[in-house]
Amino acid sequence: MNCRDLHILLSFDMESDIGSWTDEYVGCAKGTGRILEVLDRYDVLSTFFFTGDALLNCPESACEVLAAARHEIGCHTLHHESVGNPSFRCPGVQPVLPEEVPNRIAKATEMVEAKTGTRPISFRAPRGWASTEALRTLQELGYVADSSYMAACHRQHTLPYYPSAKDWTQPGDLTVLEVPLFGGDMAYGERDADNWLEEDPWITLRLKGAEAVLEMIWREHDRQQKQGNPALACFYLHPWEYVEMPQTITTDECRIEFHDLICKNTGDASVRTLDALIAALKAEGAQFHTIRDFTEMWKGRVPDAHASGHPPARGVPSRPKSRGEGALADGSTRTGLK
Ligand SMILES: [Zn+2]
Numbered sequence: 095m096n097c098r099d100l101h102i103l104l105s106f107d108m109e110s111d112i113g114s115w116t117d118e119y120v121g122c123a124k125g126t127g128r129i130l131e132v133l134d135r136y137d138v139l140s141t142f143f144f145t146g147d148a149l150l151n152c153p154e155s156a157c158e159v160l161a162a163a164r165h166e167i168g169c170h171t172l173h174h175e176s177v178g179n180p181s182f183r184c185p186g187v188q189p190v191l192p193e194e195v196p197n198r199i200a201k202a203t204e205m206v207e208a209k210t211g212t213r214p215i216s217f218r219a220p221r222g223w224a225s226t227e228a229l230r231t232l233q234e235l236g237y238v239a240d241s242s243y244m245a246a247c248h249r250q251h252t253l254p255y256y257p258s259a260k261d262w263t264q265p266g267d268l269t270v271l272e273v274p275l276f277g278g279d280m281a282y283g284e285r286d287a288d289n290w291l292e293e294d295p296w297i298t299l300r301l302k303g304a305e306a307v308l309e310m311i312w313r314e315h316d317r318q319q320k321q322g323n324p325a326l327a328c329f330y331l332h333p334w335e336y337v338e339m340p341q342t343i344t345t346d347e348c349r350i351e352f353h354d355l356i357c358k359n360t361g362d363a364s365v366r367t368l369d370a371l372i373a374a375l376k377a378e379g380a381q382f383h384t385i386r387d388f389t390e391m392w393k394g395r396v397p398d399a400h401a402s403g404h405p406p407a408r409g410v411p412s413r414p415k416s417r418g419e420g421a422l423a424d425g426s427t428r429t430g431l432k
Pocket residue numbers: 107109113114170174219220221
């Protein structure tokens with residue numbers, strides 16, 4: 095198989111350890127270098143989404159990224175606070191009020207710019223919980239891309255779209271490109287039990303290894319190719335996955351025991367898995383991009399997307415009826431993205 099139309103976006107959410115459930119930055123401090131070593135080995139660029147807190151607590155991780163190659167630095171809020179609508183159960187993580195969202199994202203943007211010397215133009219909401227308010231704010235702040243939409247959860251879009259200013263999950267006239275996170279087969283399944291998170295590709299990668307995720311990617315490639323579309327697989331990974339993490343932590347008020355899906359196979363196993371994933375994708379001709387570069391390329395391929403007042407609906411699949419049926423709503427043709 096030669097996957098010339100397969101586009102891989104590896105991105106890393108730079109935050110405190112274990113899904114931000116701790117206030118430690120061992121992952122940023124020790125995992126960043128391990129990630130960069132693998133990326134360098136294959137000459138692959140990626141996007142690192144920093145929280146303001148990660149930049150304050152572990153500025154050396156940003157220095158490592160900036161020194162390594164032409165990687166992109168994006169923004170992941172100030173404190174890993176939620177700026178959107180919950181997509182899964184997480185008691186204790188309350189979204190900030192909608193009226194607080196613009197100020198929060200503006201402050202985080204300023205901090206990333208002040209600490210790294212570059213104004214971020216790509217954003218990811220913590221836990222993928224974005225909102226219409228967040229997207230409108232990103233547009234006002236000059237962002238070009240948001241990559242928060244979890245295809246495994248929302249199950250409507252698997253290719254990028256320009257969101258509506260009234261509902262960020264629907265296509266519309268905003269100019270910030272929404273770049274969906276790869277959902278694998280879950281993006282085409284019925285929304286049933288609350289187990290989609292376990293099946294999400296980033297967790298599958300760590301629990302089941304590169305081969306399981308590669309199978310998902312090949313299937314996605316075939317689905318999109320049948321529709322004449324390029325295929326996209328955008329991953330959200332974390333520096334703390336590349337350092338062995340504890341199964342339990344104790345805070346002043348409680349003891350937290352993590353599910354395997356969060357902490358199993360962190361450390362050396364994850365480094366080897368990332369290496370194997372990239373090696374296999376490279377061997378098949380997949381192209382790797384930062385989210386910034388991908389967004390620029392996508393815009394170039396669909397230049398009339400906004401001139402017409404319509405998003406690049408060609409290439410945006412409708413919600414499939416059942417697993418494996420990735421039909422397009424408009425019987426469209428390929429976007430021409432190479
Ligand atoms: Zn995060």
